Amino acid sequence: MNMLEVKNLSKVLGERQVLENMSLSVQQGEILFVLGRSGVGKSVLLKTIVGLIHQDKGEVWIDGEKTHPERELAMVAVRRQCGLVFQSPALFDSMTVKENLIFGDEDKARHISATMAWLKLPEKILNFYPSELSFGFQKKVSLLRTLLSNPKYLLFDEPTTGLDPVTTNLVNDVIRDCAKARNMGCLVVSHDLQSAYHLADRIVLIDQGKIALSGTPSNFKESDYPLAVAFRKGTINFAEGY
Amino acid sequence: MLKAINKGIEGLGRWAEFSIRVFKTFTSKGVSSTSLVEQMYHVGVRSLPITIVSGLFVGAILAIQINLQLKDFGAQTFLGGLSTSTTLRNLGPVLIAFLLSGRVGAFTSAELGTMAITDQLNAIRCLGMDPVEKIVVPRLVALTCSSFLLLILGLGMTVVGGVVISSAHLGVNPIQFSQNISLFVSSWSIGIGVVKSFLFGLMIGTISCFFGYHTAGGARGVGRAVKRTSVATLVSIILMDFLVSTALESLKTFFEIMANS
Numbered sequence: 001m002n003m004l005e006v007k008n009l010s011k012v013l014g015e016r017q018v019l020e021n022m023s024l025s026v027q028q029g030e031i032l033f034v035l036g037r038s039g040v041g042k043s044v045l046l047k048t049i050v051g052l053i054h055q056d057k058g059e060v061w062i063d064g065e066k067t068h069p070e071r072e073l074a075m076v077a078v079r080r081q082c083g084l085v086f087q088s089p090a091l092f093d094s095m096t097v098k099e100n101l102i103f104g105d106e107d108k109a110r111h112i113s114a115t116m117a118w119l120k121l122p123e124k125i126l127n128f129y130p131s132e133l134s135f136g137f138q139k140k141v142s143l144l145r146t147l148l149s150n151p152k153y154l155l156f157d158e159p160t161t162g163l164d165p166v167t168t169n170l171v172n173d174v175i176r177d178c179a180k181a182r183n184m185g186c187l188v189v190s191h192d193l194q195s196a197y198h199l200a201d202r203i204v205l206i207d208q209g210k211i212a213l214s215g216t217p218s219n220f221k222e223s224d225y226p227l228a229v230a231f232r233k234g235t236i237n238f239a240e241g242y
Numbered sequence: 243m244l245k246a247i248n249k250g251i252e253g254l255g256r257w258a259e260f261s262i263r264v265f266k267t268f269t270s271k272g273v274s275s276t277s278l279v280e281q282m283y284h285v286g287v288r289s290l291p292i293t294i295v296s297g298l299f300v301g302a303i304l305a306i307q308i309n310l311q312l313k314d315f316g317a318q319t320f321l322g323g324l325s326t327s328t329t330l331r332n333l334g335p336v337l338i339a340f341l342l343s344g345r346v347g348a349f350t351s352a353e354l355g356t357m358a359i360t361d362q363l364n365a366i367r368c369l370g371m372d373p374v375e376k377i378v379v380p381r382l383v384a385l386t387c388s389s390f391l392l393l394i395l396g397l398g399m400t401v402v403g404g405v406v407i408s409s410a411h412l413g414v415n416p417i418q419f420s421q422n423i424s425l426f427v428s429s430w431s432i433g434i435g436v437v438k439s440f441l442f443g444l445m446i447g448t449i450s451c452f453f454g455y456h457t458a459g460g461a462r463g464v465g466r467a468v469k470r471t472s473v474a475t476l477v478s479i480i481l482m483d484f485l486v487s488t489a490l491e492s493l494k495t496f497f498e499i500m501a502n503s
Binding site: 072075076080092093094104 | 353356357360361362364365366367368369370371372376
């Protein structure tokens with residue numbers, strides 16, 4: 001079956017165990033939300049999948065093939081299959097929006113108009129520089145740049161953080177369309193619980209580098225795991241650390 | 243102390259590894275002419291005014307200093323030859339390279355560093371491309387070529403600066419100034435200046451790209467990368483100047499011995 005699989009992934013950064021024996025999978029057409037508090041290693045997980053950070057232990061498999069992060073050339077194909085949308089827009093600030101979108105492959109220009117319409121982006125911004133756009137527009141352009149590469153799997157790092165409710169809903173709709181209409185596998189790391197309830201097929205909760213909870217949004221709503229309760233209430237019990 | 247030496251050697255190794263990687267990428271994949279022209283404009287053309295002005299003043303200062311020594315011996319007729327020889331062979335390339343390391347080296351390091359900490363370099367990787375090929379190679383080639391051309395221009399300006407100050411202030415007219423130049427300045431001296439200019443340009447390019455590319459740790463990291471670039475380029479220019487001067491003088495002596503035997 002076509003799927004993105006993470007098997008027993010472990011990573012230590014400095015003296016901190018960021019990921020510990022983490023295993024999860026995303027099928028094509030599925031939306032998996034990974035929830036966790038800030039600094040818990042969610043971004044590290046995504047960067048490890050695409051080989052920007054090398055794991056200490058564990059494996060990443062894509063459509064039945066193991067990836068080899070130590071081989072930079074082999075990872076090029078992996079990164080074309082797995083589009084990563086960064087938490088920061090990561091646009092090339094010395095280039096215009098259009099130059100950002102066609103960077104490295106001018107053939108992408110043919111699909112810009114249709115994809116911009118999908119994201120409700122006006123074409124007049126094509127000649128703007130990223131610094132001339134609002135943060136919300138920059139994030140949408142960043143998403144657009146990744147979508148133009150037509151990946152099989154989309155990895156979103158905090159896609160709705162810092163966005164207004166209208167743009168948040170738009171981005172959520174795009175994520176749903178990617179999975180359900182275009183059959184992409186979507187792995188979303190976030191702490192936006194409402195988006196998770198709204199979109200996720202499954203939710204994984206990370207706590208102290210490990211998977212603490214895995215299940216449907218309904219399972220998450222009913223869980224009495226302290227961090228899940230803290231997420232739902234939006235408060236922390238400092239005595240328990242949640 | 244030992245730890246610092248180890249760290250220094252490790253850093254030198256990483257710089258060499260990075261430089262080889264960039265060189266291999268350049269020889270195997272070439273460089274985009276559009277990016278190269280754009281970078282040469284940013285790095286080279288915009289540095290022209292500062293190079294011309296500093297070249298003129300370096301030449302003028304050296305002429306004044308050398309004139310002070312020569313005046314005591316009534317040997318001002320040698321001013322043109324001595325000041326031109328000194329500026330072309332040694333002080334001109336070094337001083338202008340110092341200036342360029344601050345102007346273009348620090349700029350490149352800060353630019354690449356900012357790209358690194360804002361995930362722009364990672365974004366290139368995620369688009370299935372190599373940031374060394376797309377970002378580093380055009381900058382390094384442009385920086386090396388521009389620095390080399392700017393240094394040559396700067397050297398020319400040092401001679402002009404020497405001529406102008408000598409005729410305007412030191413009582414040595416341009417004809418007197420140029421009379422003895424051929425006694426002191428041979429094609430070998432000019433060659434030394436040109437070789438040094440190329441090597442200094444290469445050092446500024448590789449060091450600034452290396453520190454910029456490996457920046458981590460936010461705004462503080464960019465500051466650290468720029469500081470390291472400045473220190474490393476200044477030290478390496480002095481070391482390179484010493485090594486090249488010694489090597490080329492030994493080579494010259496060797497050729498002279500061979501010619502005489």
